Amino acid sequence: MATGSTPLLFLHGYWHGSWCWTDVVARVAAAGRVAVAVDMAGHGLRAGRPECLSRRPYDVGAVATEVSPVAGVDLDEAGELLVAQIKELGRGAPVTVVAHSMGGTVLTRAAQQVPDLVAHAVYLTAFMPASDVPALACAQLPENEGDMVAPAVRADPAVTGALRLDLASDDPAYRQRLRDAFFNDVDPAVADAALALMSPDAPVGIALQSTTLTHEGWGSVPRTYVTCAQDMIVRPALQQKFVLDADIAFPDNPTSVVALDSSHSPFLSMPEQVADIVTKLG
Template identity: 65%
Template sequence: MSLGSTPILFLPGSWHGAWCWNEVIAHLVPDGRPALAVDMAGHGLRARRPECLTMRPFDPAALATEVSPVATVDLDHAADLLGLQMKQLGRGGPVTVVAHSMGGPVLTRVAQQVPELVAHAVYVAAVMPASGNAPGPYFTLPENAEALVLSALRGDPDLIGALRLDLASNDLAYRQQLRDAFYGDVAPIVADAALGLLTPDAPASMMRGTTELTRDGWGSVPRTYVLCARDMAIRPALQRLFIAEADAAFPQNPTSVVTLDSSHAPFLSMPAEVAKIVGKLG
């Protein structure tokens, strides 16, 4: 395939599903660019919901203690699934992979394992850990100060095996916190629709997975980071830290950086701009 015609695979992040990329893909298809959005392991159609959210009468204690049905999903599961999805889309050839948020470590693992299948790795406000580093500790660094996600979690992730959001809550302040965390620049009616499509549990095990990166593996893959300057889920300073660590480890293959004046969800607030960025990549 020639430059510009390589298939593009879109991977959503935690709590999101393939649906979040629909508007971006709509801008690519008229130009004939093959594009597909998929669900990450434990998310979207592959998600399983805890019983406590639909049990009546509602038991607040169960919300914080019920073990998640996706607790066993880890980075290995997610990477195996993404690798299969890439092979199906690319028919064994390379594809450009666009990962959002916690889709980043999954893309990193696959790019390390089979770099020949990744034409370009694109990280959109995504976690891009350094070699041997787990994603979880990054979220408590000073670079992520004032982020709004951790305080929105319900229950102990180590106990329930998930990063759980109370998506059925009628607490107006809590729901506004979720909007601000993910969709600060998205039209309110669209943000509310997106909240309705989120799945409550993101597998906590994925936050603990690590990947050893090598120059001939992930370090050899062309990469672009789309930095979201108004992000309240993964703060811009933390995004810049990911980029700096990658460039320090693999200076022969520096990260191309594009900055959008967007929240954590540019696929909803500025899909045409996201499509323009990824559409130029081979």
């Protein structure tokens, strides 16, 4: 398949679903590219909602202790699902995969497993962990100081098996913190619609496992990192560390970098720019 004509597969991050790529996919398709957005394991149509968040009266104790329906989902499962989705879209030919946020660690796993099927790995302000480093460890690095989503988590993931957001909260201050974390440059009406579509539980197992990277595997796949200067979840210093660590480990295959002046969610705030970037990558 010629460069510039490979199918594009879009993978979202924690708490989101394939819905978040709607505006980008529409523009990519209008440019003549085959494109599809998929749901990550434990998200979208594969998500589970804990009863405690919709039960009234609100039970703080249940929110903190109810085990998540997606507690058993881990990086092994998420990686296997993405590989299957890549194979289905490409039908044996390589696919360009664009991953956002925690979707990046799933893309890394899939690209290590089937490097011949990933024509280009695109990390949109995404986790791109070094070999044998879990994404959760990256999120806790000093380079991620100022992350606004960690303080919004409503339960201990070791108890619930998930990173739980109270998306049904009627606390105006809490809801504003979520908007500021995810959508600080997105139209308020669109941000509220996105919050209503998000899944409250993100399976922590995806962030707890790691992938051993090799030169023949992930290290051989062309990659681009799209930085987002206003990101309040994957902080700019952490984005830069991902690129630096990858280039030190695999200097013969350096990371291309494209910069956006956006929040954590450029697929909503500047879908034209995102579509333009990915359609030019092959």
